[in-house]
Amino acid sequence: MGIxxxxxxxxxxxxxxxxxxxxxxxxxxxxKDYISRMKEGQKSVFYITGESRASVSASxxxxxxxxxxxxxxxLVDPIDEYMxxxxxxxxGKKLVSCTKEGLDLENTDDEKKK
Numbered sequence: 001m002g003i004x005x006x007x008x009x010x011x012x013x014x015x016x017x018x019x020x021x022x023x024x025x026x027x028x029x030x031x032k033d034y035i036s037r038m039k040e041g042q043k044s045v046f047y048i049t050g051e052s053r054a055s056v057s058a059s060x061x062x063x064x065x066x067x068x069x070x071x072x073x074x075l076v077d078p079i080d081e082y083m084x085x086x087x088x089x090x091x092g093k094k095l096v097s098c099t100k101e102g103l104d105l106e107n108t109d110d111e112k113k114k
Contacts, residue, residue: 004082014087020053022062022072031090037071044096045089047073049081061099068105072098 002013018028023037034045046065050056056074065072075084084095096103 001079001082004079004086007086010087014090017083019047020074020076022057022066022074024071034071034073035091035093038093039069042070043093045073045093046070046096046098047075047084048098049075049084052076059099064103064105065098070105 003010003017006013014031016030018030019034020027021029021034031045038045048056048059048061050059053074053076056062056076062072075081084097087095089095
């Protein structure tokens with residue numbers, strides 16, 4: 001709730017957040033860890049919300065991201081919805097839901113050629 005209510009310390013609090021991801025297995029990672037593992041040229045932090053890790057990991061919305069080798073944060077705690085409404089970006093990277101219509105994925109040079 002601190003991210004939602006404490007605007008003065010939002011950035012400091014965001015450093016403490018940990019999430020499971022499409023690539024982390026049982027480990028929880030921070031935003032900083034996620035950004036350090038981003039693919040070259042990736043401009044956004046991708047996330048998916050849902051009721052459980054099992055349900056979000058099976059989502060068809062992840063297929064395109066997984067094919068490109070992109071990591072997706074699993075936001076499965078109900079409070080996470082409020083968090084992303086307030087924390088729109090981290091370290092200059094925009095937080096983008098992979099379930100929203102019109103998801104714009106950057107194409108690599110090989111994909112552009114195809």
